[in-house]
Amino acid sequence: MARHISIMKSRPAVKKTDALHIRPAVNSDLLALTALDEEITGLAKRKYWKETFARYGARRRLPRFFFVAEDNGRIEGFIVGEVRAWEFGEPPCGWIFAVQVRPKARLSGIGTRLFEALCDAFRRAGVEKVRTMMARDNHLVLSFFRSQGMMAGPFIELEIALD
Amino acid sequence: MKLQKASSFALYAVLELAANPTHPLSGTEIAEKYGISAHHLAKVLRDLGRAGIVEAARGVGGGYRLAANPRRLTLLDVVQIFEPVGPQNVANDDPELATDAGCALRVVLDELDDHTLATFRSITISTMLKLMTRKPWTNSARETKLPRRAASRR
Numbered sequence: 333m334a335r336h337i338s339i340m341k342s343r344p345a346v347k348k349t350d351a352l353h354i355r356p357a358v359n360s361d362l363l364a365l366t367a368l369d370e371e372i373t374g375l376a377k378r379k380y381w382k383e384t385f386a387r388y389g390a391r392r393r394l395p396r397f398f399f400v401a402e403d404n405g406r407i408e409g410f411i412v413g414e415v416r417a418w419e420f421g422e423p424p425c426g427w428i429f430a431v432q433v434r435p436k437a438r439l440s441g442i443g444t445r446l447f448e449a450l451c452d453a454f455r456r457a458g459v460e461k462v463r464t465m466m467a468r469d470n471h472l473v474l475s476f477f478r479s480q481g482m483m484a485g486p487f488i489e490l491e492i493a494l495d
Numbered sequence: 496m497k498l499q500k501a502s503s504f505a506l507y508a509v510l511e512l513a514a515n516p517t518h519p520l521s522g523t524e525i526a527e528k529y530g531i532s533a534h535h536l537a538k539v540l541r542d543l544g545r546a547g548i549v550e551a552a553r554g555v556g557g558g559y560r561l562a563a564n565p566r567r568l569t570l571l572d573v574v575q576i577f578e579p580v581g582p583q584n585v586a587n588d589d590p591e592l593a594t595d596a597g598c599a600l601r602v603v604l605d606e607l608d609d610h611t612l613a614t615f616r617s618i619t620i621s622t623m624l625k626l627m628t629r630k631p632w633t634n635s636a637r638e639t640k641l642p643r644r645a646a647s648r649r
Contacts, residue, residue: 468613475618478619478622
Protein backbone atom coordinates (compact mmCIF):
# COMPACT_ATOMS: atom_id res chain seq x y z
CA MET A 333 0.00 0.00 0.00
CA ALA A 334 2.83 2.40 0.88
CA ARG A 335 4.44 1.77 -2.50
CA HIS A 336 1.10 2.27 -4.27
CA ILE A 337 0.68 5.63 -2.63
CA SER A 338 4.20 6.71 -3.53
CA ILE A 339 3.77 6.01 -7.23
CA MET A 340 0.40 7.72 -7.37
CA LYS A 341 1.30 11.01 -5.84
CA SER A 342 3.31 13.47 -7.86
CA ARG A 343 5.53 15.38 -5.52
CA PRO A 344 5.48 19.04 -6.50
CA ALA A 345 8.73 19.70 -8.32
CA VAL A 346 11.30 21.65 -6.36
CA LYS A 347 11.71 24.98 -8.08
CA LYS A 348 14.82 25.01 -10.24
CA THR A 349 17.08 27.81 -9.21
CA ASP A 350 19.10 30.00 -11.53
CA ALA A 351 21.55 30.60 -8.69
CA LEU A 352 22.90 27.02 -8.80
CA HIS A 353 26.60 26.94 -9.43
CA ILE A 354 28.67 23.82 -10.06
CA ARG A 355 32.32 24.31 -9.12
CA PRO A 356 35.35 22.40 -7.87
CA ALA A 357 35.35 21.75 -4.13
CA VAL A 358 37.67 23.93 -2.05
CA ASN A 359 39.09 23.43 1.42
CA SER A 360 36.51 25.67 3.05
CA ASP A 361 33.74 23.34 1.80
CA LEU A 362 34.92 20.45 4.01
CA LEU A 363 32.74 21.23 7.00
CA ALA A 364 29.61 21.64 4.87
CA LEU A 365 30.38 18.47 2.89
CA THR A 366 30.89 16.41 6.02
CA ALA A 367 27.66 17.76 7.49
CA LEU A 368 25.71 17.06 4.29
CA ASP A 369 27.01 13.50 4.13
CA GLU A 370 26.16 12.97 7.80
CA GLU A 371 22.66 14.37 7.22
CA ILE A 372 22.10 11.83 4.45
CA THR A 373 23.93 8.76 5.72
CA GLY A 374 23.66 9.28 9.46
CA LEU A 375 27.41 8.65 9.73
CA ALA A 376 30.00 11.23 10.71
CA LYS A 377 33.08 10.70 8.52
CA ARG A 378 35.27 13.75 9.06
CA LYS A 379 38.54 11.89 8.53
CA TYR A 380 37.21 10.20 5.38
CA TRP A 381 36.11 13.48 3.77
CA LYS A 382 39.35 15.20 4.74
CA GLU A 383 41.31 12.42 3.02
CA THR A 384 38.92 12.36 0.07
CA PHE A 385 39.32 16.08 -0.43
CA ALA A 386 43.11 15.78 -0.20
CA ARG A 387 43.02 13.06 -2.87
CA TYR A 388 40.40 14.47 -5.21
CA GLY A 389 40.04 18.15 -4.35
CA ALA A 390 42.30 21.11 -4.92
CA ARG A 391 45.96 20.79 -5.92
CA ARG A 392 45.35 17.45 -7.58
CA ARG A 393 47.57 16.62 -10.49
CA LEU A 394 45.97 13.41 -11.67
CA PRO A 395 42.58 13.40 -13.42
CA ARG A 396 40.56 13.39 -10.21
CA PHE A 397 37.51 15.54 -9.72
CA PHE A 398 35.43 16.76 -6.83
CA PHE A 399 32.55 19.07 -7.74
CA VAL A 400 29.99 20.72 -5.48
CA ALA A 401 26.62 22.23 -6.29
CA GLU A 402 26.23 25.55 -4.52
CA ASP A 403 22.94 27.40 -4.33
CA ASN A 404 22.92 30.82 -2.74
CA GLY A 405 26.08 30.01 -0.81
CA ARG A 406 24.86 26.63 0.47
CA ILE A 407 26.30 23.28 -0.63
CA GLU A 408 23.37 21.24 -1.88
CA GLY A 409 25.25 18.32 -3.40
CA PHE A 410 28.54 16.93 -4.60
CA ILE A 411 30.06 14.39 -6.94
CA VAL A 412 33.48 12.73 -6.87
CA GLY A 413 35.26 10.71 -9.50
CA GLU A 414 38.50 9.94 -11.24
CA VAL A 415 39.96 8.42 -14.35
CA ARG A 416 41.30 4.95 -13.74
CA ALA A 417 43.42 3.15 -16.27
CA TRP A 418 43.85 -0.53 -16.96
CA GLU A 419 42.10 -1.70 -13.82
CA PHE A 420 40.36 -5.00 -14.37
CA GLY A 421 41.93 -5.05 -17.82
CA GLU A 422 40.02 -2.04 -19.09
CA PRO A 423 41.37 1.03 -20.95
CA PRO A 424 41.18 4.39 -19.11
CA CYS A 425 37.66 5.34 -18.13
CA GLY A 426 35.96 7.66 -15.68
CA TRP A 427 34.69 6.26 -12.40
CA ILE A 428 32.12 7.95 -10.22
CA PHE A 429 32.29 6.77 -6.66
CA ALA A 430 30.29 9.32 -4.69
CA VAL A 431 27.28 11.48 -5.41
CA GLN A 432 24.87 13.07 -2.96
CA VAL A 433 22.17 15.72 -3.08
CA ARG A 434 20.46 17.13 -0.01
CA PRO A 435 17.08 15.34 0.25
CA LYS A 436 15.00 18.53 0.18
CA ALA A 437 16.89 19.74 -2.89
CA ARG A 438 16.29 16.62 -4.96
CA LEU A 439 14.19 16.49 -8.12
CA SER A 440 15.42 19.93 -9.16
CA GLY A 441 18.13 18.81 -11.56
CA ILE A 442 21.09 19.24 -9.20
CA GLY A 443 22.18 15.62 -9.55
CA THR A 444 21.97 15.88 -13.32
CA ARG A 445 24.04 19.11 -13.35
CA LEU A 446 26.69 17.45 -11.16
CA PHE A 447 26.74 14.36 -13.35
CA GLU A 448 27.05 16.42 -16.53
CA ALA A 449 29.87 18.52 -15.03
CA LEU A 450 31.85 15.41 -14.10
CA CYS A 451 31.23 13.85 -17.52
CA ASP A 452 32.50 17.05 -19.16
CA ALA A 453 35.64 16.81 -17.00
CA PHE A 454 36.10 13.17 -17.98
CA ARG A 455 35.64 14.08 -21.62
CA ARG A 456 38.31 16.79 -21.36
CA ALA A 457 40.58 14.20 -19.72
CA GLY A 458 40.22 12.13 -22.89
CA VAL A 459 38.01 9.25 -21.76
CA GLU A 460 34.94 8.07 -23.58
CA LYS A 461 33.28 5.93 -20.94
CA VAL A 462 32.04 6.42 -17.39
CA ARG A 463 31.34 3.69 -14.86
CA THR A 464 30.09 3.48 -11.34
CA MET A 465 29.07 0.85 -8.81
CA MET A 466 26.57 0.81 -5.97
CA ALA A 467 24.78 -1.54 -3.61
CA ARG A 468 22.03 -3.46 -5.31
CA ASP A 469 19.52 -2.26 -2.74
CA ASN A 470 20.47 1.42 -3.14
CA HIS A 471 17.39 2.02 -5.28
CA LEU A 472 17.63 5.79 -5.17
CA VAL A 473 21.15 6.07 -6.54
CA LEU A 474 20.62 3.17 -8.94
CA SER A 475 17.54 4.91 -10.36
CA PHE A 476 19.41 8.21 -10.61
CA PHE A 477 22.24 6.80 -12.69
CA ARG A 478 19.77 4.90 -14.83
CA SER A 479 17.90 8.15 -15.46
CA GLN A 480 21.16 9.65 -16.73
CA GLY A 481 21.34 6.92 -19.34
CA MET A 482 23.72 4.52 -17.64
CA MET A 483 23.18 0.85 -18.36
CA ALA A 484 24.67 -2.30 -16.87
CA GLY A 485 28.35 -2.64 -17.80
CA PRO A 486 30.48 -5.67 -18.61
CA PHE A 487 31.62 -6.37 -15.07
CA ILE A 488 30.29 -8.56 -12.31
CA GLU A 489 31.27 -7.76 -8.76
CA LEU A 490 32.16 -10.83 -6.70
CA GLU A 491 33.02 -11.17 -3.05
CA ILE A 492 33.96 -13.70 -0.38
CA ALA A 493 34.14 -13.47 3.36
CA LEU A 494 37.56 -14.18 4.82
CA ASP A 495 37.44 -16.62 7.75
CA MET B 496 14.81 -13.62 -20.03
CA LYS B 497 11.35 -13.34 -21.48
CA LEU B 498 8.39 -11.63 -19.89
CA GLN B 499 4.93 -13.08 -19.92
CA LYS B 500 2.69 -11.53 -22.58
CA ALA B 501 0.55 -9.73 -20.03
CA SER B 502 3.62 -8.02 -18.55
CA SER B 503 4.88 -6.93 -21.97
CA PHE B 504 1.44 -5.67 -23.01
CA ALA B 505 1.16 -3.76 -19.75
CA LEU B 506 4.52 -2.08 -20.29
CA TYR B 507 3.67 -1.16 -23.89
CA ALA B 508 0.43 0.42 -22.69
CA VAL B 509 2.05 2.28 -19.79
CA LEU B 510 4.85 3.59 -22.01
CA GLU B 511 2.39 4.77 -24.67
CA LEU B 512 0.27 6.56 -22.09
CA ALA B 513 3.33 8.11 -20.45
CA ALA B 514 4.54 9.35 -23.85
CA ASN B 515 1.12 10.93 -24.48
CA PRO B 516 0.17 12.60 -21.19
CA THR B 517 -2.31 15.07 -22.70
CA HIS B 518 -4.06 12.73 -25.11
CA PRO B 519 -5.97 9.67 -23.80
CA LEU B 520 -5.44 6.53 -25.82
CA SER B 521 -7.82 3.67 -26.37
CA GLY B 522 -6.87 0.05 -25.91
CA THR B 523 -7.57 -0.46 -29.61
CA GLU B 524 -5.09 2.25 -30.63
CA ILE B 525 -2.37 0.72 -28.45
CA ALA B 526 -3.12 -2.83 -29.60
CA GLU B 527 -2.96 -1.79 -33.26
CA LYS B 528 0.39 -0.04 -32.83
CA TYR B 529 1.99 -3.06 -31.18
CA GLY B 530 0.20 -5.72 -33.21
CA ILE B 531 -1.20 -7.37 -30.10
CA SER B 532 -4.57 -8.78 -29.11
CA ALA B 533 -6.97 -5.99 -28.21
CA HIS B 534 -8.98 -8.45 -26.14
CA HIS B 535 -5.93 -9.47 -24.09
CA LEU B 536 -4.84 -5.85 -23.73
CA ALA B 537 -8.27 -4.89 -22.45
CA LYS B 538 -7.86 -7.38 -19.59
CA VAL B 539 -4.38 -6.02 -18.87
CA LEU B 540 -5.67 -2.45 -18.80
CA ARG B 541 -8.36 -3.48 -16.34
CA ASP B 542 -5.68 -4.92 -14.06
CA LEU B 543 -3.58 -1.77 -14.42
CA GLY B 544 -6.65 0.25 -13.56
CA ARG B 545 -7.29 -1.78 -10.41
CA ALA B 546 -3.67 -1.19 -9.40
CA GLY B 547 -4.19 2.55 -9.85
CA ILE B 548 -1.60 2.84 -12.61
CA VAL B 549 -4.01 3.83 -15.38
CA GLU B 550 -7.43 5.43 -15.27
CA ALA B 551 -10.27 5.75 -17.72
CA ALA B 552 -10.42 9.17 -19.31
CA ARG B 553 -13.72 10.96 -19.03
CA GLY B 554 -15.42 12.78 -21.84
CA VAL B 555 -15.87 12.24 -25.55
CA GLY B 556 -13.67 9.53 -26.97
CA GLY B 557 -12.84 7.92 -23.66
CA GLY B 558 -9.60 6.02 -23.59
CA TYR B 559 -7.05 5.75 -20.84
CA ARG B 560 -4.58 8.04 -19.11
CA LEU B 561 -1.58 7.26 -16.95
CA ALA B 562 -2.58 7.82 -13.34
CA ALA B 563 0.84 7.17 -11.80
CA ASN B 564 3.86 9.44 -11.80
CA PRO B 565 6.15 8.17 -14.60
CA ARG B 566 9.19 9.44 -12.68
CA ARG B 567 8.30 7.14 -9.80
CA LEU B 568 6.56 4.24 -11.51
CA THR B 569 9.10 1.47 -12.13
CA LEU B 570 9.17 -1.55 -14.40
CA LEU B 571 8.85 -3.65 -11.24
CA ASP B 572 5.64 -1.91 -10.24
CA VAL B 573 4.07 -2.94 -13.54
CA VAL B 574 5.55 -6.39 -14.09
CA GLN B 575 4.86 -7.72 -10.60
CA ILE B 576 1.13 -7.22 -11.14
CA PHE B 577 1.30 -10.04 -13.70
CA GLU B 578 4.17 -12.29 -12.67
CA PRO B 579 6.49 -12.84 -9.73
CA VAL B 580 9.85 -11.07 -9.86
CA GLY B 581 12.89 -11.70 -7.73
CA PRO B 582 13.89 -14.60 -5.51
CA GLN B 583 10.97 -16.89 -4.85
CA ASN B 584 10.61 -18.28 -1.36
CA VAL B 585 11.23 -22.00 -1.42
CA ALA B 586 9.78 -23.97 1.49
CA ASN B 587 12.33 -25.70 3.70
CA ASP B 588 10.79 -29.04 2.90
CA ASP B 589 10.84 -28.48 -0.87
CA PRO B 590 12.48 -31.46 -2.65
CA GLU B 591 14.66 -28.91 -4.51
CA LEU B 592 16.52 -28.28 -1.27
CA ALA B 593 16.87 -31.94 -0.37
CA THR B 594 20.26 -32.32 -2.08
CA ASP B 595 23.50 -30.31 -2.13
CA ALA B 596 23.14 -29.87 -5.89
CA GLY B 597 19.63 -28.50 -5.46
CA CYS B 598 20.74 -26.09 -2.76
CA ALA B 599 23.75 -24.90 -4.77
CA LEU B 600 21.57 -24.32 -7.83
CA ARG B 601 19.12 -22.37 -5.70
CA VAL B 602 21.97 -20.09 -4.55
CA VAL B 603 22.91 -19.37 -8.18
CA LEU B 604 19.31 -18.82 -9.29
CA ASP B 605 18.69 -16.50 -6.36
CA GLU B 606 21.73 -14.48 -7.44
CA LEU B 607 20.19 -14.04 -10.91
CA ASP B 608 16.83 -13.18 -9.40
CA ASP B 609 18.40 -10.56 -7.13
CA HIS B 610 19.93 -8.86 -10.19
CA THR B 611 16.64 -9.02 -12.06
CA LEU B 612 14.79 -7.47 -9.14
CA ALA B 613 17.34 -4.68 -8.75
CA THR B 614 17.24 -3.92 -12.49
CA PHE B 615 13.46 -3.77 -12.74
CA ARG B 616 13.22 -1.71 -9.58
CA SER B 617 15.79 0.82 -10.76
CA ILE B 618 14.24 1.70 -14.11
CA THR B 619 11.35 4.13 -14.08
CA ILE B 620 8.92 4.68 -16.93
CA SER B 621 10.54 8.10 -17.50
CA THR B 622 13.93 6.42 -17.85
CA MET B 623 12.41 3.95 -20.32
CA LEU B 624 11.06 6.83 -22.44
CA LYS B 625 14.55 8.33 -22.53
CA LEU B 626 15.96 4.95 -23.59
CA MET B 627 13.35 4.78 -26.37
CA THR B 628 14.55 8.18 -27.60
CA ARG B 629 18.25 7.27 -27.48
CA LYS B 630 17.76 3.94 -29.25
CA PRO B 631 21.07 2.33 -28.19
CA TRP B 632 20.13 -0.83 -30.10
CA THR B 633 20.65 0.85 -33.47
CA ASN B 634 24.06 0.53 -35.16
CA SER B 635 24.85 4.22 -35.00
CA ALA B 636 24.09 4.45 -31.29
CA ARG B 637 25.25 1.05 -30.12
CA GLU B 638 26.92 2.38 -26.99
CA THR B 639 25.42 4.99 -24.70
CA LYS B 640 27.50 8.14 -25.03
CA LEU B 641 28.71 10.45 -22.29
CA PRO B 642 26.07 13.17 -21.79
CA ARG B 643 27.01 16.75 -22.52
CA ARG B 644 26.06 19.75 -20.44
CA ALA B 645 23.13 21.64 -22.01
CA ALA B 646 24.48 24.55 -24.06
CA SER B 647 22.19 27.05 -22.33
CA ARG B 648 23.69 26.40 -18.90
CA ARG B 649 26.78 28.17 -17.61
